[in-house]
Amino acid sequence: MSNAIALQTVIEYVEALSPEDQDLLIELIQKRRIEKQKAEVAENIELTLSQQDKETLEKAAAAQSKTLSEYLLKIALSLAKETPEIEQIVLSDRDWEIFASAIENPPEPNEALKAAIKEYQEEYGKW
Numbered sequence: 001m002s003n004a005i006a007l008q009t010v011i012e013y014v015e016a017l018s019p020e021d022q023d024l025l026i027e028l029i030q031k032r033r034i035e036k037q038k039a040e041v042a043e044n045i046e047l048t049l050s051q052q053d054k055e056t057l058e059k060a061a062a063a064q065s066k067t068l069s070e071y072l073l074k075i076a077l078s079l080a081k082e083t084p085e086i087e088q089i090v091l092s093d094r095d096w097e098i099f100a101s102a103i104e105n106p107p108e109p110n111e112a113l114k115a116a117i118k119e120y121q122e123e124y125g126k127w
Contacts, residue, residue, distance in 0.1 A: 047072070 014022060049057075054068075061071030091099060109117070 014025065017025065057071065058068050061068045064071060066074070
């Protein structure tokens with residue numbers, strides 16, 4: 001059934017209704033439309049920044065013919081999509097004990113580790 005035929009069928013159906021039923025149908029359609037619009041309402045996020053930062057962002061947004069909100073949303077979504085998912089490792093009780101023991105009771109540093117620490121400190125200073 002084409003859209004034109006389906007629409008014509010709906011029109012004929014509505015015209016056959018009593019005026020009261022037509023009013024009720026219109027009211028139901030309007031309520032559905034309002035419910036749908038409410039479901040599509042955007043959420044707000046509050047952002048606190050300096051006046052200088054805001055001006056910088058506004059200039060960048062204007063350069064791309066975007067509002068500040070559009071510009072920030074584009075950047076934030078782009079970065080969020082690039083962010084890798086957090087990987088979770090689940091350890092058995094036995095493996096957890098081994099891991100915790102290694103952290104709580106580290107072995108004495110060997111010569112290679114001592115050399116690496118010395119090299120790091122010479123290049124970057126002591127931490």
